[in-house]
Amino acid sequence: MDQAKIRPIPEPSLRRLPAYLFYLRRMLAGGRDVISCPHIARDLHLDPTLVRKDLEATGMIGKPKVGYPIPQLVGTIEEFLGLHNTRDAFLVGAGHLGAALIGYEGFREIGLNVVAAFDADPAKVGGQLRGISVLPMDKLIELAQRMAVHIGIVTVPAAAAQSVADAMVTGGIRAIWNFAPTHLRVPESVVLEEVQLSSSLAVLSSRLNKMLAPE
């Protein structure tokens, strides 16, 4: 089972996999062994054809009129998401957003483990963020190298974000998850995933304007 490396999955399908995984684990915990596409689609408010396509992209084929064996389907999705190796992460910016992410449901469930937080504010350094130690920024590079941490989470203000990312890259971090409201520049050898909340809000606001316009 090494499909993740040989078979590319479309990004929209990939983005839906965690929702399937959380759902299927709940079904399994509830004692269910087999589940059909229309059943999954109904419970998750998705189109059944879309669900079939998503699951087929992982290499799983359901049996007609029967469905998917849940334990295998869970294993295949976990494989795809790389959950066999839990990954350690550093979080920089020990504020509310950092605290929210450390406590986010499904965060550990999907294999991410925040091992240390960093902050430039001396008042925060030495304290804890939901049980995680807050360390000074000048320890970031050395610790990332020593602990071979591969994932860095950026939850600092926009103005500080690029210099934090630069330090992460210097420390050998290979994937940056950016929540600061600015785009970052990283070398090609580093994965960058940005969550731009303002963009999401722009879409919401623009759709709402259209919805309210005819009234």
Next chain:
Amino acid sequence: MDQAKIRPIPEPSLRRLPAYLFYLRRMLAGGRDVISCPHIARDLHLDPTLVRKDLEATGMIGKPKVGYPIPQLVGTIEEFLGLHNTRDAFLVGAGHLGAALIGYEGFREIGLNVVAAFDADPAKVGGQLRGISVLPMDKLIELAQRMAVHIGIVTVPAAAAQSVADAMVTGGIRAIWNFAPTHLRVPESVVLEEVQLSSSLAVLSSRLNKMLAPE
């Protein structure tokens, strides 16, 4: 200037507009009047052709060899994002994520104003979340109706999210911004924008796996 209603903008362009807006406002504050596409592209780490396409989608055409007049460009983007009327919002779930969103940079800048927070936890009710009053859940429907609030932000655990959304819809809320790690079902007359952090993490994790695989 009523382009937002007559001209559809591609969603990826729409998602980039807030970043242009924040950047252009900073340029304007710094005393600059005119800016070229390549200049914007360089500062925001984007492709110049993409920037030109995005800005043309708002109806603005830059002058060759000169660029865009920044004040008009800012006005046009604000128009597109519907920033002329600031919108009141209710936030349900007075935890770290709610606090992070209330304090998020560029949140107010983009015209959203959280007027009240709600929580099911009696220990939180009556308190404040970053200066916003936390009210009991059973006031949500009545207050949404009375105050004609159109936007609801969901930052509760997955298990509670659908019932919160149902209450919002009953209260007349027309746009729901969902941060709970579950998909919600809303009537067609309600706008739904979901921020699925697990999906973003899945993309990060899958790309990191590919990046580390050949090593």
